[in-house]
Amino acid sequence: MTPPIAPLQNPEIRIKDPLLEPIVEKVRAGVRITETEGLQLYETNDIWTLCSLADEVRRKWHGDIAYYNINRHINYSNVCALSCKFCDFYRKKDQEGAYEYSIEDIKKEAQGAKESGATEIHIVGGLHPWLPFSYYTDLIRAIREIAPDIHIKAFTAVEIVHLAKISKRGRDGNAGISSVIHDLIDAGLGSLPGGGAEVFDDRVHDEAFRGKIRGQQWMDVHRAAHELGLNSNATMLYGHIESRVERLRHMSLLREEQDRANEDSIEGKFQAIIPLPFIPGVSELSHLPGPGGLENLRTIAIVRLMLDNVPHVKAFWIMQTIQMAQHMLQCGADDIDGTVVWYDITKVSSSSTHQECTVKDLERAIIDAGFTPVERDTLYRKVQRNGTDWSVLD
Ligand code: V47
Numbered sequence: 296m297t298p299p300i301a302p303l304q305n306p307e308i309r310i311k312d313p314l315l316e317p318i319v320e321k322v323r324a325g326v327r328i329t330e331t332e333g334l335q336l337y338e339t340n341d342i343w344t345l346c347s348l349a350d351e352v353r354r355k356w357h358g359d360i361a362y363y364n365i366n367r368h369i370n371y372s373n374v375c376a377l378s379c380k381f382c383d384f385y386r387k388k389d390q391e392g393a394y395e396y397s398i399e400d401i402k403k404e405a406q407g408a409k410e411s412g413a414t415e416i417h418i419v420g421g422l423h424p425w426l427p428f429s430y431y432t433d434l435i436r437a438i439r440e441i442a443p444d445i446h447i448k449a450f451t452a453v454e455i456v457h458l459a460k461i462s463k464r465g466r467d468g469n470a471g472i473s474s475v476i477h478d479l480i481d482a483g484l485g486s487l488p489g490g491g492a493e494v495f496d497d498r499v500h501d502e503a504f505r506g507k508i509r510g511q512q513w514m515d516v517h518r519a520a521h522e523l524g525l526n527s528n529a530t531m532l533y534g535h536i537e538s539r540v541e542r543l544r545h546m547s548l549l550r551e552e553q554d555r556a557n558e559d560s561i562e563g564k565f566q567a568i569i570p571l572p573f574i575p576g577v578s579e580l581s582h583l584p585g586p587g588g589l590e591n592l593r594t595i596a597i598v599r600l601m602l603d604n605v606p607h608v609k610a611f612w613i614m615q616t617i618q619m620a621q622h623m624l625q626c627g628a629d630d631i632d633g634t635v636v637w638y639d640i641t642k643v644s645s646s647s648t649h650q651e652c653t654v655k656d657l658e659r660a661i662i663d664a665g666f667t668p669v670e671r672d673t674l675y676r677k678v679q680r681n682g683t684d685w686s687v688l689d
Pocket of ligand 1: 381382383384419451487488489490491492493528529530532569571572573574575576578611614632640641
């Protein structure tokens, strides 16, 4: 067993790039940084100042705590009406490798999740052209029946818009979206995951994921969920054809939406922002290299500094690798996601969908990075655990 390592003492930052001095002062004074300043942070070679500053901010939010959870991902079908260029997950109906889970399959997954003591099931799939709306509510109800205590975080904004269309509510605009989310809550939905946001920019949209909902519609879905009292997350898929300026715009738009939710005292909020590095796989963009290690660190640090009104920054270890997630904990991230087990959307360290980290692995990675591991539930409440029995501490 690795011996516990004492938490790092945060040393005074020695700023090598003088251009960063006013930004450091601003952040320390609690003043919000601009997109232009975000770009300066992207362009500096003084990566230590950037990461140390992001670390200072994450410590103000969370001290030396770093979160993980015990979860399962269910990717219920890879059949998708869209053909996003970055995606290596989707298949067309009847194409080799296309699959969809029956409700019986879902029940087996739920039983397995319950027996393992998972607190969350995270569900995402393609935009299946023929499954009826009742499949989605049945899927949630089936899990609820088997595992009533497990939080169900399901369906990206893109899927919610698809569900509005197939349940003939697509023309009702935001009212249709709200009514779909309402039905899903009624079945047992607990929150929305952050997927499908990609990069909120029409140029990038038209080149890399034409046909998908645009940024404004993604935001409308999350606003509708927040208004109905659900929390949600937000992702940013970076390191493909987008520019750094476009990433910073994406961050600003999320920040503005969170401000609006706070000003209007809306119950639901963005709880975590999750930068997802583009994994080329065998996608149509596989000729691109994907972001390098330093770009990953810069991005997580800048996300922490720009999103001053979102409490959590997640380094999703499945896409970042556990090693990179450890670095990220020192550069602004406070969460590395969970045990996962099966994950079908991207494969980095594995050639199969079996991508699992045990609790011991996650805790060791966190301790090694100099932090205190805390098991959380989906809503970031601390979990008290005795084997597979668990409860949350408020
Ligand atoms: O929406 C697809 C992205 C997302 C690739 O909310 C890719 O807690 C990189 O949203 N390279 C799904 N990314 C995953 C997701 C997520 C993950 C972990 C936690 C949470 C949360 C949400 O994955 C998709 C898409 O944006 N994606 N293909 C790719 N080749």
